[in-house]
Amino acid sequence: MLTKEIKSLVSKDIRFELRQRSAINGILLYVVAIVFICYLSFLRVNIIDGQTWNALYWTILMFASMNAVSRTFVNENPNRQFYFFTLASPQAIILSKIFYNAILVFILSMLSYFFYIIFMGNKAQNELMFIVCVALGSIGISAILTFVSAISSRTNNNFTLMAILGFPLMLPLLLILMKLSEFAITGTDWLTALIYFLLIFLIDAIVLVLALILFPYLWHD
Amino acid sequence: MKKYWWKILAVVLLTYTIIAGFLGNVPDIAGVHQTIRNLYFHVCMWFAMIVMLCISVVYSIKYLSDFKAKNDIIAVEAANTGILFGILGIITGMLWAKFAWGQWWVNDPKLNGAAIGLLVYFAYFVLRSSLDDNNKRARISAVYNIFAFVIFILFILILPKLSAGSLHPGDGKDSAMPVFTLDFNLRIVFYPAIVGWILLALWILDLRIRYRKLKM
Amino acid sequence: MEIKDIYIVVIVLLVIFAGIIGYLFSLDRKIKKIENAGKQQESRDK
Numbered sequence: 001m002l003t004k005e006i007k008s009l010v011s012k013d014i015r016f017e018l019r020q021r022s023a024i025n026g027i028l029l030y031v032v033a034i035v036f037i038c039y040l041s042f043l044r045v046n047i048i049d050g051q052t053w054n055a056l057y058w059t060i061l062m063f064a065s066m067n068a069v070s071r072t073f074v075n076e077n078p079n080r081q082f083y084f085f086t087l088a089s090p091q092a093i094i095l096s097k098i099f100y101n102a103i104l105v106f107i108l109s110m111l112s113y114f115f116y117i118i119f120m121g122n123k124a125q126n127e128l129m130f131i132v133c134v135a136l137g138s139i140g141i142s143a144i145l146t147f148v149s150a151i152s153s154r155t156n157n158n159f160t161l162m163a164i165l166g167f168p169l170m171l172p173l174l175l176i177l178m179k180l181s182e183f184a185i186t187g188t189d190w191l192t193a194l195i196y197f198l199l200i201f202l203i204d205a206i207v208l209v210l211a212l213i214l215f216p217y218l219w220h221d
Numbered sequence: 222m223k224k225y226w227w228k229i230l231a232v233v234l235l236t237y238t239i240i241a242g243f244l245g246n247v248p249d250i251a252g253v254h255q256t257i258r259n260l261y262f263h264v265c266m267w268f269a270m271i272v273m274l275c276i277s278v279v280y281s282i283k284y285l286s287d288f289k290a291k292n293d294i295i296a297v298e299a300a301n302t303g304i305l306f307g308i309l310g311i312i313t314g315m316l317w318a319k320f321a322w323g324q325w326w327v328n329d330p331k332l333n334g335a336a337i338g339l340l341v342y343f344a345y346f347v348l349r350s351s352l353d354d355n356n357k358r359a360r361i362s363a364v365y366n367i368f369a370f371v372i373f374i375l376f377i378l379i380l381p382k383l384s385a386g387s388l389h390p391g392d393g394k395d396s397a398m399p400v401f402t403l404d405f406n407l408r409i410v411f412y413p414a415i416v417g418w419i420l421l422a423l424w425i426l427d428l429r430i431r432y433r434k435l436k437m
Numbered sequence: 438m439e440i441k442d443i444y445i446v447v448i449v450l451l452v453i454f455a456g457i458i459g460y461l462f463s464l465d466r467k468i469k470k471i472e473n474a475g476k477q478q479e480s481r482d483k
Contacts, residue, residue: 147368154361155351164347168340169369172376203375210371214364217285228465232458239454243447424461431468435475 005088009096012084027068031112034060039119050185053116058178060112062141062170065105069145070162072097073153085219094150094215098208102142109134125187133184136197137177140204144169147211150218173203228424234417238262241410259317261410265418266310267335272419273303273426274342278370281363291434293359296366297349298429300342302422307339334380341369 038056085093113134116122148166155161180196242261277299284292314332315325326332348365352358 144372151348151361151365154357155348161348161351165344165365168337168344169372171337172372172379176379199379206371206375210368214368217360217364228461235454236451239450240447243443243450428461428464428468431472432464435468435471 005092006096009088009092010100013100027064027108030067031064032115035115035119054178054181054185057116058174061109064108065141065145066163066166068104069101069149070159072101072146072149090216090219091212094211098143098146101146102139105142106135106138109138126184130181130184133177133180136200140173140207143207143211154218176200227420231417231420231424234413235421238410238414238417259313261414263310263313263317265414266306266313268415269418269422270303270306270310273299273306273422274370277303278366281366284359284363294433295430298433299426300345302426304342306422311335334376338373341373
């Protein structure tokens with residue numbers, strides 16, 4: 001029952017998105033622009049070592065994700081939105097939003113990675129580890145940001161408040177992700193990296209459960 | 222709580238901390254030497270802050286279970302007091318850093334983590350100020366409080382993994398500090414100091430809560 | 438024995454501390470007075 005709700009909610013969101021394309025186009029442009037700017041500014045310096053590459057990547061991804069997720073709870077058509085939400089349970093709603101955003105963030109991350117390779121060369125020695133790390137990270141980032149977006153949608157100042165609330169909360173996850181992707185870049189073996197993977201998995205799980213439990217309280221209005 | 226005994230106890234313990242903290246014997250640890258005395262102040266501030274933030278989250282949970290306004294008041298004031306001690310902790314930490322390592326701020330995960338923690342709770346107050354309706358404000362900030370607290374605690378627990386090899390005393394092994402290897406001389410002041418500072422924090426919290434209740 | 442600097446530090450800190458504690462106590466007493474006045478009102482209303 002729950003999975004069916006979630007599936008239909010997610011497919012509805014995806015269909016809306018494909019029809020309107022407003023979000024995806026804007027974000028795509030954003031990513032390309034930033035990567036290009038970084039490329040230009042590093043032309044002079046000529047040395048992009050693994051660490052800089054890594055740090056820049058996550059910074060770009062963070063800003064792009066915030067941009068992307070800030071739109072989740074903006075009701076373009078409040079009546080229709082309200083109708084949908086009376087049909088589905090709050091758990092289904094939040095899970096579907098998180099899932100949708102996770103896919104979105106993952107697509108963003110892969111796009112960024114792609115443009116990164118084009119402009120600045122591929123520094124990651126262990127590509128599979130990098131991608132897995134980013135995939136797990138997308139879930140966590142999406143969960144935190146979606147939840148914060150839900151909170152700030154209940155107030156009036158949407159994007160600033162979301163940034164203020166979301167940014168510090170994302171930092172712990174980001175630090176671990178950065179450490180892990182650094183491992184992927186330097187080509188460390190999977191065994192040492194394993195504990196970081198577990199940590200990310202743990203954070204993802206905890207944040208998801210929290211969001212599930214707490215969202216209904218936000219919703220009763 | 223209007224009984225005075227624990228407030229007197231706080232005063233006594235803290236007076237003892239101040240006197241014994243500076244005049245007592247301390248082992249001469251390489252690198253920090255006499256500044257280890259800050260242990261009785263800086264570290265205790267963190268403990269007091271954590272206690273305050275725990276109280277805050279507990280009362281946030283209580284609010285979500287019964288929606289009574291007084292739970293929200295306690296949650297907010299506890300967060301307030303927690304931030305106060307957090308700021309004091311960072312100031313004492315910076316003082317310590319200046320004398321032990323030569324700089325006011327080092328690029329150390331623990332310090333950055335502390336700053337992030339404060340940012341999280343500043344965001345809590347920003348959130349509260351942007352909501353007008355009392356019930357809504359209480360409910361939504363309670364939700365954020367719980368969410369933020371869990372992430373904050375996770376962060377604190379994870380920091381040692383990330384900071385293997387930082388300047389902070391006691392990293393790489395424990396997260397708070399090497400309590401097990403604490404010299405006896407340090408312990409006789411440190412343990413009472415913790416209790417004293419926490420009691421002081423509770424006193425300030427108590428005053429703030431009563432003041433708020435009167436204003437209601 | 439000459440007065441070591443450390444004693445002066447301790448005394449200054451104690452003075453500041455006493456000031457803070459004194460302030461807290463005065464607040465405590467003020468609040469308590471208002472609370473008691475409120476309570477008397479309540480018991481009289483009953």
